[in-house]
Amino acid sequence: MDSVSTRMTRQRQVILEELCRVKTHPTADDLFMMVRRRIPNISLGTIYRNLEKLVFMQEVRRLVSAGGQMRFDGNTQPHYHIRCVKCGRVDDVVLDYDSAVDKVLANRSGYDVIEHSLEFSGVCPACRVGRESEVSH
Numbered sequence: 721m722d723s724v725s726t727r728m729t730r731q732r733q734v735i736l737e738e739l740c741r742v743k744t745h746p747t748a749d750d751l752f753m754m755v756r757r758r759i760p761n762i763s764l765g766t767i768y769r770n771l772e773k774l775v776f777m778q779e780v781r782r783l784v785s786a787g788g789q790m791r792f793d794g795n796t797q798p799h800y801h802i803r804c805v806k807c808g809r810v811d812d813v814v815l816d817y818d819s820a821v822d823k824v825l826a827n828r829s830g831y832d833v834i835e836h837s838l839e840f841s842g843v844c845p846a847c848r849v850g851r852e853s854e855v856s857h
């Protein structure tokens with residue numbers, strides 16, 4: 721029993737380390753590939769279970785957006801994202817989080833505002849190259 725819970729903790733630790741190492745906002749499948757290099761016998765189910773726990777523990781953010789795959793983020797500070805409409809890639813946006821908006825909304829709504837999220841959409845540099853060569857043909 722004890723060895724099981726210790727192994728769970730190590731798996732969770734490795735998942736968290738791999739997630740925090742990248743800024744690509746990987747899906748559970750991506751993380752499965754990354755973690756398997758270090759824990760070859762890990763299952764996709766174990767990845768999902770531990771991600772759920774990490775989200776619950778607020779060690780990890782889950783990025784959910786309409787029509788997109790669920791992605792995970794090791795950066796738990798509030799920040800904004802941009803998603804490529806062509807390939808689904810998600811990047812952090814170089815724009816400061818505007819906490820003044822939270823205060824304004826708290827005053828106007830009576831809510832205790834925790835944070836807001838903002839997702840831009842666009843065409844990423846890699847996909848833009850493809851599009852531009854299409855146009856010039």
Ligand SMILES: [Zn+2]
Binds near residue numbers: 804805845847
């Ligand atoms: Zn793209």
Ligand SMILES: [Zn+2]
Binds near residue numbers: 793795800801812
């Ligand atoms: Zn992010």
